[in-house]
Amino acid sequence: MFVYRANGRREPAGRCPGHPHQPHLRTLFAPAVAAAAPDPAKVPDYLAAVKPAGNPEHGDYQANFAMALAKAAGKKPPEVAKEIVAALPATADIEPPTVAGPGFINLKFTSAFLARAVRDLATDERLGLPLAAAPRTYVIDLSGPNVAKPLHVGHLRSTIIGDALVRILRALGHTVVGDNHLGDWGLQFGILIYGYKHFRDEAAFQADPVRELARLYVYINKQFKKADDDDEAPTDDPLKKACQEETAKLHAGDPENLALWKQFMPACLEMLRPIYERLDVKIDHALGESFYNPMLPGIVEDMQAKGIAFESKGAVVIPNAKGIVPRTEEEMKKEEPPAILRKRDGAFTYTTTDLATIRHRADTWQPDAMLYVVGAPQALHFKTLFAQASRWGYDRADYVHVQFGSMLGADRKPFGARKGGVVELMDLLDDAAKLGLEKYEASVADRRENGHKVYEATDAEKREIAEVVGVGAVKYADLSQSRTTDYVFDLDKMTATVGNTATYMQYAYARCRSIFREGDIDDARFRTAPPAVVLAEPAERALVLQLLRFPEAVEAAAADYLPHLVTGYLWDLAKATSVFYEKCHVLKAPTPELRDSRLLLVDLVGRTIRRALGLLGIRVVERM
């Protein structure tokens, strides 16, 4: 991933600012490091090397700057580490640090500090999540479906990742504008119009316009495919040409085509609405391509007037990111192509629309950053677009292509939009919900068989469980994968009840709630007047450390636009909780003090899971 800054330089994205205890440790070290460092300018870099320990045996945190510092000072790393440790101010928050290996400084919080910190966390509705000191305004481009066909699994990633980023950035106090750049004006409507005029089944269209339009779209595209297989250049395909002509007529304002477009649009939007509802995704704006259509001639004129765009081979183009328009054969082989704003036939392209969109977003919301949650194949397009938009004068905001890998079929081949066997989103959600319910019922039967008292859910509750579990499974599967790599679509894995899945987290949440129900305990007390926390077992200590790390995970996810850092955190939290349950009885704790302390931890685990899943757009149920 890269960020285009105002100066046009390519820079890595911002680093994680660290969780609230990291600054605390850095403050502790700052004077000693400053005294030992020959170059004061490097002190912040050294302090940045105070980070969570990679291995719990080494403590809670580790300071890794002694090696670099020793080299700069011409000393031996372990000696430098020892000197710095000796120079630390006295504190009751950490145990005496130890020096190990080539000069690592290992740090461990005292139990007293952890107990105090987690008790403070209990009264904090934000669970430690900081509000940004300097809130920024983000415009996030997400989802962007082609409205002429039903959503399929390929649209999941942009929608789900984009929605999670909206929620995460908002949670940290930023202003976020979500904008769904609908594909509602391109060739797909030429295809629909041509298909409607020549191949429609009138009865089917009357009965269900949505389905008939979808059929026509697929039908025409299959005809294109044939041309490809015959090794004909797609542009020579007469059918495609005919569709392009219908598109051009629409764009030129042809009354018949415009009327058809207006007739088709509501049906197309109706096709999308229930899916967004089911996914629990609300996008602030849906300014599609058609919205920008009237602005396109002005965009091209303006860019030509400013000397950024010009004619080449009958089209109007903007140079590639390097500022070059290749003209000779040799250049065309070596250089990236320019982007076309207006084709030879006068039609505008999506590059022009994207430029109009940038101008509109910049003028309307004055964002500090514009994020495009769009698949990796469009990297070249955005590279060119961002570079030239900056030259055009829209250089205040950072442009980020938050790209993600393709969804692959079981054969590890990308899902092609035109290929058969593409799973429609609605069917996928139905299947996932059905599987979720089956597993729930199997689990209930199993528990009953083993003599447990089992709560009998009503049919309405079962439907709710199925939906929450099913949709959650699909979302979590996508979000838990680092977004840059391709990923293999696997429904069974998504709906698994073990491992790093939504179901496992939702179940962990339900377990927390169950303990309070079982003991008939009011949880409010643990949030308003929390009892003292007693850390008797290592499992409790590990759990507390994990609870305190929630802000760190969220901030890291926001810094690099990586929601999977939140799911990774959840998985660690869930594992720590499992061990805790195993080692520490809660309701049957040896003393009332310990029971209260453990109830506080259970309540915090439940709240943290709910909050973290909420940041990913995933819901929980109280019982399952």
Added chain:
RNA sequence: GCACCCAUAGCUCAACUGGAUAGAGCAUCGGUCUACGGAACCGAAGGUUGAAGGUUCGAAUCCUUCUGGGUGUACCA
């Protein structure tokens, strides 16, 4: 041809952005406990991080070359 992305355990994925012995989940094998919710826990086995060089105290991570896959590449979006 050129450009971008990727390659980690049998499979699916991590690795806190250069840190200590590369970790999980499936699958395989073994074990624990009448179980505050067993959708559990513990353990074993599984690796020359695609290959070869280089950078340095230290590399899955950074640089070069190569191999193998994906994607894009002047009038689709």
